[in-house]
Amino acid sequence: MDFAPSPRGREMLERLQAFMAEHVLPAEAAYREANHRLNGGSDWTRWQTVPLVDDLKEKARAAGLWNLFLPDPQLGAGLKTVEYAPLAEAMGRCEFAAEVFNCNAPDTGNMEVLYHYGSPDQKARWLAPLLRGEIRSVFCMTEPGVASSDATNMQATVREEGDALVLNGRKWWSTGLGHPRAQVAIFMGLSDEQAPDAHHRHSMVLVPLDTPGVKILRMLPAAGQYDPPYGHGEVQFDDVRVPKANLILGHGRGFEIAQGRLGPGRIHHCMRAIGAAEYALELMVARGLSRTAFGKPLLKLGGNLEKLAHARMAIDQARLLTLYAAWKIDTAGVRHAMTEISAIKVVAPNVLQSVVDQAIQIHGGCGLSDDVPLSGLHLMARALRLADGPDEVHCAMVARQELRRFQHRQEAA
Incomplete structure (x- = not known):
């Protein structure tokens, strides 16, 4: 197993991180303000796109940072799943970043369906405008x-x-x-x-x-x-x-398509969750060191240093497990990576939820406000524990595969 990025993957990651630092992350507060102003309430018929996102999308496309998820070098970046994973993590640091690079769900999954399973006419009518970001x-x-x-x-x-x-x-x-x-x-x-x-x-x-x-x-x-x-x-x-x-x-092929769609998509979700967890941890440390109570920095009170250590270990474990799942998809195919795909779908959102919860606690009332993105990240984590199958379904998959391996060992003995 080799999770080290290829020269191509490393170059793309460096370019993406530089673009994020220069254009995307500084626009986060402005995005929230504009989105709230333009799209308040439940009347979806009045919702509008946020102009600054459209501007950033044009810049990203001009910079060659477009359709990074697609393994086809003609239509996308041509990266393997394990190469794209760190890019997804980088995007996870900002709630709207994935759309800037035309890498947001559910479009990525739908584009993968059309790319792998669509007819020529379906690709021409729907895949092409999706890849251009027009629809x-x-x-x-x-x-x-x-x-x-x-x-x-x-x-x-x-x-x-x-x-x-x-x-x-x-x-x-x-x-x-x-x-x-x-x-x-x-x-x-x-x-x-x-x-x-x-x-x-x-x-x-x-x-x-x-x-x-x-x-x-x-x-x-x-x-x-x-x-x-x-x-x-x-x-x-x-x-x-x-x-x-x-x-x-074809008729009766729905589950076959769904499995092909969800395998790489779960890598994307989980790596974005890990990026969000890293961001939450940074906010937690910065807040914990800058605020003092009872004569000490918050981070040195109430067992917070131990919580910080456990958060670091959990994030790194989740990342390694997700990279392993991505590597296995690339080398053996989705069907032979079902245990790992289900495992990360449980692990990564739970790690994010735990880290964000600790960060909110350190921030106090501010953590629940819109002054920091933590409440949104907490909701994202909780939703991911249900999206694409709840934790219990994925745990059952891991358990079935483990029992099958045990039975095979018993039969071979």
Whole structure:
């Protein structure tokens, strides 16, 4: 195993960090102010893009820092997963940085789906404008009426009718649904209820959001925050008709596509979480050394030095585990890295949540305010423990794989 960045990866990371330091991080406070002013409230129809983000995107593209996640050297940076991971960590230090480099979810995952599984026509119509950053996309999988931690419970349907596919169902927590530039969704639904294997019963379909029968019902607040201008929406599909050509890869291939989509995507999420944890730790140390109580710096009171040490160890452990998962995806493929992918999905958000909680405690009331980004990072961590599968599902995956290895050892003995 070798996690050292290649010369190409190191050069890209240095350029990204320099761009972040010069352009992105200094704009963080201005971004929050502008976003709050332009996009207050739940009425997503009034939400607007934040102009400074669009300006930064143009600068990033001109600097060659664009589509860094995509392994294709013609369309992206051409980096392996383990090479991209440190870049994702660097982006995690700022809430809007990933969008600046056209590397934000759910667009990255949707672009990967189209890149790996899309037809030439699908790529021309949807992948090309997504890669240019002209439009945004949505992923519609989770449903309000079932326990979505088991995706085979999905009730939304995809049925053939003549030369069309007809979609019905309700989806929610569809990230990016409120964005003014959101134009297309990837909809996953039950297409063959009789298939013997429950993981071959579902399909994915491209749905333009202006198709008749698509109705956005609301944006869902997460802990009271609507996350504009992206939003996490609830959307109804009532007899939505799209051409059969909008089917991705083939009937019954939905779970296959989902696994290919989520593997690298979890590396991205986890490394951004680690970057956010590093930022929270820096804020914690700076605050703890600059404020004095009872005659001592805060950092030297109440066991805070020990908490600092444990936070450092936890962050470094999470990073190494995530880099190992990325290396295994690159060398063995997603199917052979399922234990590691599930492990990091549990570890990284929990580390972030713990570190941010300690940083908030050091900051006192300020930690809950918008003067520092800690409350937003805490919400991000808590949400990640549910997004793409809750902790319990991923722990169950790790346990199943471990039992399988034990049984193989017993049989070989």
